[in-house]
Amino acid sequence: MKLGHRLSQLEGMLKQRYSIIWDCCCDHGFLGMSLLQNKLADKVVFVDVLVPQMAQLERKLKQRFPADKFDWEVLCQDLQEVTVPEADSQLFIIAGVGADSAIRFVDSLCASRPGAKFDLLVCSVHGSYSVREALSRHGFRLKDERIILENNRFYEGIYVSQTADTNIMNTGAAMWDWLNPEHREYAHRLSGHYSKKAKTDPTKFQSISVDYKRLFNAINPDIVHQSGSSKHD
Ligand SMILES: C[S@@+](CC[C@H](N)C(=O)[O-])C[C@H]1O[C@@H](n2cnc3c(N)ncnc32)[C@H](O)[C@@H]1O
Known part of the structure; x- marks a missing residue:
């Protein structure tokens, strides 16, 4: 199972095996299939709302990951209707x-079973701060x-748990390597x-802009001073 760069970077972030991994909004299910193949979970649950994709995924899973050797489930439903089950991990x-969707x-997920313990790996398209x-x-x-770069787009893989030691910084912290161009x-x-956003909607974006500027200024003021004409992130 050959994953693209972004998904393989996300898989590479996992630090442990789990009882269940949920490949949420899985589309073709590439990541979940790789997790199954690499035995990173006892069971992989695939969730997406797309009916034809989920039917196709189910056929593929039956061929490649027979039920006597692998444990998987395909849920064709809105992720917002999923209730977090009891599981060891x-x-x-x-x-x-x-x-916004993420x-x-x-x-x-948090509201579905208040107090449930589970880990999350989130990699949204834009808007990692929020x-x-x-x-x-x-x-x-x-x-x-x-930080993951694929097809000239930047993403942030954010791997969290309720039991980890480190506070989450809105701007990211340990991920930045200032020697990396x-x-x-x-x-x-x-x-x-x-x-730019802070100019059009200061109430929503001024504090975010200030936070990033504070971080980047401390490291390399050129980033802030040269960024007036930069492209969208
Ligand atoms: C661009 S694909 C992402 C596929 C894969 N996770 C990845 O990162 O490459 C986004 C998927 O999210 C699914 N999706 C959007 N809203 C959803 C929802 N409320 N519940 C489940 N899946 C949803 C879409 O159907 C689509 O397949």
């Missing part, structure tokens, strides 16, 4: 959706974080993007 992976899904805020609000703490490019894009 479980991880929900939410990748490839916008920040936050809605985190909110609904995803991080939501994760902190729900009491999650950081296990790992990673890709990371400097990402910082440059974020800085430019939120500067």
Whole structure:
């Protein structure tokens, strides 16, 4: 099972085996199938709303991962209707959706069984700052974080649990490697993007822009000063 760069980076972030891993919003289910193949969970649950994709995925799973050797389940339903079950250890992976959707899904999973312990690996398209805020609000703490570049788009893999030791920083912290030119490019894009947003909607974006500027200024003021014309993150 050959994964693309973003999904293989996400898989590479996992630090333990789980009883259940949920490949949420799985689409073709590539990540979940790789997790099954690499035995990173006793059971993988695939969730998506797309009826034809889920039927096709189920056929593929039956061929490649026979039920006598692998444990999997396909749920063709809205992730917001999923109730977190009891399990020894479980991880929900939410990748490839916008920040607002990712936050809605985190909110609904947490509300479905208050107090349940589970890990999350979130990699939204844009808007990681607000995803991080939501994760902190729900009491999650950081296990790992990673900047991922695929097809000229930057993503943040944010791996959290309620039992980890490290606070989640909204801007990211340990993931930044200032010697890496890709990371400097990402910082440059974020800085430019939120500067522009803060001009059109200061109430919503000024504090985010200030937070990023504070971080980048402390490391390399050039990132902030050159970011006026940068592309969207
Ligand atoms: C771009 S794909 C992401 C696929 C994969 N997770 C990845 O990162 O490459 C987004 C998927 O989210 C699914 N999706 C959107 N809203 C959903 C919801 N409320 N419940 C379940 N799946 C949803 C879509 O059907 C689509 O297949």
